Amino acid sequence: MFKNISGAEAVIRCLIEEDVDVLFGYPGGAIMPVYDELYKFQDQLHHILTRHEQGATHAAQGYARSSGKVGVAIATSGPGATNLVTGIADAQIDSTPVVCITGQVSSNLLGSDAFQETDIIGISTPVTKWNYQITKASEISEIFAKAFYIAKSGRPGPVLIDITKDAQFEMLNSFEYQKCKKIRSYFSVPETDPESLKKAAELINEAKKPFIVWGQGVILGNAESEFLNFIEKTGIPAAWTILGLSAIPTDHPLNVGMVGMHGNYGPNVLTNECDLLIAVGMRFDDRVTGNLNSYAKQAKIIHFEIDPAEVNKNVAVDVPVLGNVKNTLHAIMPFLNKKNHTDWVSKFSEYYAVEFEKVIDGEYNKNDGGLSMAEVIRVINDNTNGESILVTDVGQHQMVACRYTKFNLSKSNITSGGLGTMGFALPAAFGAKIGDPKREVIAVIGDGGFQMTIQELGTIYQSKAAVKIVILNNNFLGMVRQWQQMFFDKRYASTEMVNPDFVTIAKGYFIKAKKVEKREKLNEEIREMIEHKGPYLLEVVIEKEDNVFPMIPSGSSVSDVRLE
Amino acid sequence: MKKTNYTISIYTENNVGLLNRISAIFLKRHINIRSITSSESEISNIYRFIIVVKVDDDKIVKLVKQIEKQIEVIAAFYHTDKETIFLETALYKVKSKSLFNEREIQNIIKESRANIVTVKPEYFVIEKTGWREETEELYKKLKKHGLLQFVRSGRISVSKKSMEITKFLKSNKDE
Numbered sequence: 240m241f242k243n244i245s246g247a248e249a250v251i252r253c254l255i256e257e258d259v260d261v262l263f264g265y266p267g268g269a270i271m272p273v274y275d276e277l278y279k280f281q282d283q284l285h286h287i288l289t290r291h292e293q294g295a296t297h298a299a300q301g302y303a304r305s306s307g308k309v310g311v312a313i314a315t316s317g318p319g320a321t322n323l324v325t326g327i328a329d330a331q332i333d334s335t336p337v338v339c340i341t342g343q344v345s346s347n348l349l350g351s352d353a354f355q356e357t358d359i360i361g362i363s364t365p366v367t368k369w370n371y372q373i374t375k376a377s378e379i380s381e382i383f384a385k386a387f388y389i390a391k392s393g394r395p396g397p398v399l400i401d402i403t404k405d406a407q408f409e410m411l412n413s414f415e416y417q418k419c420k421k422i423r424s425y426f427s428v429p430e431t432d433p434e435s436l437k438k439a440a441e442l443i444n445e446a447k448k449p450f451i452v453w454g455q456g457v458i459l460g461n462a463e464s465e466f467l468n469f470i471e472k473t474g475i476p477a478a479w480t481i482l483g484l485s486a487i488p489t490d491h492p493l494n495v496g497m498v499g500m501h502g503n504y505g506p507n508v509l510t511n512e513c514d515l516l517i518a519v520g521m522r523f524d525d526r527v528t529g530n531l532n533s534y535a536k537q538a539k540i541i542h543f544e545i546d547p548a549e550v551n552k553n554v555a556v557d558v559p560v561l562g563n564v565k566n567t568l569h570a571i572m573p574f575l576n577k578k579n580h581t582d583w584v585s586k587f588s589e590y591y592a593v594e595f596e597k598v599i600d601g602e603y604n605k606n607d608g609g610l611s612m613a614e615v616i617r618v619i620n621d622n623t624n625g626e627s628i629l630v631t632d633v634g635q636h637q638m639v640a641c642r643y644t645k646f647n648l649s650k651s652n653i654t655s656g657g658l659g660t661m662g663f664a665l666p667a668a669f670g671a672k673i674g675d676p677k678r679e680v681i682a683v684i685g686d687g688g689f690q691m692t693i694q695e696l697g698t699i700y701q702s703k704a705a706v707k708i709v710i711l712n713n714n715f716l717g718m719v720r721q722w723q724q725m726f727f728d729k730r731y732a733s734t735e736m737v738n739p740d741f742v743t744i745a746k747g748y749f750i751k752a753k754k755v756e757k758r759e760k761l762n763e764e765i766r767e768m769i770e771h772k773g774p775y776l777l778e779v780v781i782e783k784e785d786n787v788f789p790m791i792p793s794g795s796s797v798s799d800v801r802l803e
Numbered sequence: 804m805k806k807t808n809y810t811i812s813i814y815t816e817n818n819v820g821l822l823n824r825i826s827a828i829f830l831k832r833h834i835n836i837r838s839i840t841s842s843e844s845e846i847s848n849i850y851r852f853i854i855v856v857k858v859d860d861d862k863i864v865k866l867v868k869q870i871e872k873q874i875e876v877i878a879a880f881y882h883t884d885k886e887t888i889f890l891e892t893a894l895y896k897v898k899s900k901s902l903f904n905e906r907e908i909q910n911i912i913k914e915s916r917a918n919i920v921t922v923k924p925e926y927f928v929i930e931k932t933g934w935r936e937e938t939e940e941l942y943k944k945l946k947k948h949g950l951l952q953f954v955r956s957g958r959i960s961v962s963k964k965s966m967e968i969t970k971f972l973k974s975n976k977d978e
Contacts, residue, residue, distance in 0.1 A: 364824050370820070423972055424874065424876060552865055
């Protein structure tokens with residue numbers, strides 16, 4: 240218990256109690272009392288000054304996803320708060336545990352259009368798991384405890400706490416902190432119906448052509464080993480959504496690749512041939528399912544899911560299994576027969592062979608003409624042994640990097656999946672590095688997205704976060720250009736970019752940087768980048784008009800996946 | 804898809820901003836709220852919202868799950884009109900002159916089983932509680948004689964089957 244402390248100090252004490260060691264943010268008028276306390280507590284709480292508040296939320300997301308802890312972002316009222324919103328929305332749709340703290344004008348000024356007043360509670364409501372405005376210092380301890388509990392428990396998500404300036408100044412006679420373990424109106428993890436486990440097991444044991452699609456629920460539930468046991472006992476081929484990537488090693492014989500718009504050929508086509516589809520911790524996003532009217536209609540469907548609102552939302556399921564997949568996948572094991580589905584698994588290999596010949600070989604093992612994005616990823620693979628963290632932005636490079644990067648460790652793929660936020664990667668990358676400093680973090684970013692948060696190079700320089708940045712530069716907003724080529728008769732409206740010299744810009748921030756245009760130099764330059772101790776930027780000039788295939792055109796069926 | 808009138812009952816904590824959070828769920832799905840009322844429920848400090856919407860039959864379950872997912876929502880239920888007992892209250896403000904001058908008004912009030920709430924020299928106020936059709940019928944009849952003001956409440960409703968809200972509160976055990 241502490242006596243006679245200010246609300247601002249109470250905020251700091253709450254963060255320390257929640258084992259927060261780093262926060263990402265940007266100061267300003269309405270949050271200054273908290274920053275004043277941060278100054279006094281800098282030996283316990285490390286503050287990373289981003290160059291824009293959007294960078295603070297993305298960094299907090301990167302931190303949360305590499306460390307498994309709650310990421311914290313802090314900003315002032317008004318524009319500081321509104322600048323956080325894109326990152327909050329991204330965290331909401333990708334279930335990332337983040338606590339955002341915003342300053343607010345004094346409570347007597349609320350509603351008066353005071354300087355830098357904005358209704359951030361109203362603005363953030365649809366994109367937060369929970370939010371709350373503190374107007375009295377006495378509320379701080381309880382609200383922070385709830386915020387961290389809500390952000391991390393059940394299906395994780397972002398929480399925003401808005402604190403009026405007078406509450407930060409207000410003195411508390413005494414301050415005590417108790418972690419929150421329960422909220423009476425909130426059921427973080429739904430109860431599992433034992434019958435559902437038995438029914439699911441029956442379907443799994445009977446199935447001739449079962450197929451698993453797993454999502455981020457496996458990673459968020461720390462259920463990687465339960466999931467491996469599950470697929471290995473049942474012998475069922477398993478494919479990942481973009482956020483499920485890295486939960487099991489790339490080279491596992493039952494890992495058959497990615498589903499969805501730019502997923503692998505086999506998993507997409509065979510979605511419409513399996514007799515049982517087992518969804519594990521995923522939410523049937525439209526980029527995964529394509530046209531719902533022709534999605535897995537022939538199959539029975541089992542859905543292992545923590546969020547009851549996701550069950551039967553997009554796809555009607557036969558057997559929902561509610562609960563944390565760590566528990567449900569463990570609990571179902573005794574009911575499952577040991578099996579293998581050799582013939583069925585080999586069908587995926589057959590489709591892979593077709594995809595390899597028509598798509599993969601030409602770009603992954605390219606040896607003439609301009610550089611391809613895929614071969615850059617191949618060379619990165621050759622130099623990282625599947626042990627680095629991949630952070631990607633949004634667009635063609637993201638699809639290629641996720642398709643081809645080899646992973647041996649979980650929590651290694653950090654990308655903006657649901658929201659598709661360009662500008663995510665650079666701040667998320669140093670957040671990820673700070674969240675797990677021992678691991679190599681490689682950010683693969685397009686030339687478009689890089690320029691959306693390019694100022695965060697300043698944060699990287701100041702914080703000395705040893706992030707490796709690979710810009711795949713085709714001087715185009717490549718994904719939009721691909722759609723223009725395929726669906727808008729090549730009318731390239733506002734997608735060609737006249738870019739600055741990225742190397743010069745990086746050098747302006749005192750970050751070591753190089754540019755590579757030739758195939759013969761690629762391996763050497765990437766090795767140099769990885770061996771470098773500090774942050775490093777490598778610009779790779781790639782073929783201007785490459786397309787990403789396979790592709791399920793928007794609104795088409797998964798079985799109509801195109802290879803060219 | 805068939806659209807049906809549903810009454811959604813939402814039990815919540817008593818917090819600032821919760822109405823905004825609930826209405827945002829309808830906004831995001833472009834669903835118009837037909838009526839909404841809120842008051843303290845049978846349990847002290849737990850509030851109950853009654854929201855009436857007309858939506859596709861396959862949407863209502865998803866909608867209610869999204870509402871229930873909100874942290875401070877304890878439980879949410881939905882019912883068709885047949886599954887609830889519901890009423891609305893309407894107030895009609897009429898010039899006193901017309902009450903005394905036109906005998907028909909007195910008959911209308913009697914027949915509709917409306918109550919006279921207050922009578923002043925300039926105006927009087929009639930209250931009618933019932934189904935929408937009933938308050939609407941009275942509105943149409945009185946309108947001919949000149950209404951100074953008319954207001955109708957949102958629907959209030961109780962379900963025929965029990966909504967075991969206390970069960971929800973008790974079952975949320977420590978983790």
